[in-house]
Amino acid sequence: MTHSALSIKNLSYYYGERCALNELSVDIAEGVFFGLLGPNGAGKTTLMSLLTRLLKPASGEITVFNYALNKQANQAMRNIGVVFQQSTLDLDLSVAQNLAYHGALHGIAPKEVRIRIQQELTRFDLADRRHERVRNLNGGHRRRVELARALLHRPKLLLLDEASAGLDIDTRASLNRHLRHLCRDEGIAALWTTHLIEEIHEDDQLLILNGGRSLAQGQVQTLLSKHDAKNLPALFSQLTRPAA
Numbered sequence: 254m255t256h257s258a259l260s261i262k263n264l265s266y267y268y269g270e271r272c273a274l275n276e277l278s279v280d281i282a283e284g285v286f287f288g289l290l291g292p293n294g295a296g297k298t299t300l301m302s303l304l305t306r307l308l309k310p311a312s313g314e315i316t317v318f319n320y321a322l323n324k325q326a327n328q329a330m331r332n333i334g335v336v337f338q339q340s341t342l343d344l345d346l347s348v349a350q351n352l353a354y355h356g357a358l359h360g361i362a363p364k365e366v367r368i369r370i371q372q373e374l375t376r377f378d379l380a381d382r383r384h385e386r387v388r389n390l391n392g393g394h395r396r397r398v399e400l401a402r403a404l405l406h407r408p409k410l411l412l413l414d415e416a417s418a419g420l421d422i423d424t425r426a427s428l429n430r431h432l433r434h435l436c437r438d439e440g441i442a443a444l445w446t447t448h449l450i451e452e453i454h455e456d457d458q459l460l461i462l463n464g465g466r467s468l469a470q471g472q473v474q475t476l477l478s479k480h481d482a483k484n485l486p487a488l489f490s491q492l493t494r495p496a497a
């Protein structure tokens with residue numbers, strides 16, 4: 254039986270009068286790579302901020318592995334790993350130091366932290382860079398360090414806000430592939446937000462968000478048949494085109 258990793262029900266958020274998210278509902282099962290596609294201003298970062306408790310919803314419910322985010326925040330947050338749009342690495346610390354701080358923040362014993370750092374850096378092909386300052390790494394390697402850090406406390410749900418922003422095409426594709434393997438091989442659920450259509454595949458689960466509203470949700474192939482669209486770019490422009 255598959256379990257729900259993330260359940261969002263009727264979630265709304267306002268900046269003053271401006272509605273940034275309007276009654277959004279989403280369900281993501283464990284082990285699923287879930288794409289969230291939306292143009293600039295769609296509400297992607299607002300959603301990420303609500304999911305990580307940086308913002309408080311105006312209304313609605315968020316549940317992570319059956320823990321209500323507002324009432325059982327510690328249990329819910331323990332299951333979440335995050336990669337924000339803007340890098341949050343300390344450039345003057347080494348790769349290993351950045352990860353060690355994260356481990357300490359999560360209350361993991363130092364010996365165990367050292368073991369996990371080695372495991373995660375090996376997974377991302379960065380073991381030989383562990384003592385290097387983050388400042389000396391290129392953009393793709395920095396992103397991999399952020400992913401390694403996000404996984405250090407062994408979360409079962411990863412939230413990635415435009416994690417591939419600013420990377421070249423090959424590095425973006427490799428990061429995207431890596432995430433898909435994590436979902437498939439380790440049962441981790443990932444919410445991958447992007448405004449780049451090519452990062453979404455035809456067998457992915459997808460939410461198209463625009464103006465804070467869900468325009469479509471489901472498996473891409475099913476959505477294409479339902480809306481009689483020949484491919485995802487066509488569907489996206491059909492759904493997001495302003496009314497004449």
Ligand SMILES: Nc1ncnc2c1ncn2[C@@H]1O[C@H](COP(=O)(O)OP(=O)(O)OP(=O)(O)O)[C@@H](O)[C@H]1O
Pocket residue numbers: 268271272273291292293294295296297298299300448
């Ligand atoms: N701090 C803020 N104050 C007022 N309005 C805001 C604020 N942050 C975002 N908004 C507005 O809320 C809406 C959703 O913005 P959000 O940043 O969540 O979208 P996004 O999909 O992440 O966009 P992008 O792809 O450009 O990062 C937009 O209309 C935006 O202008």
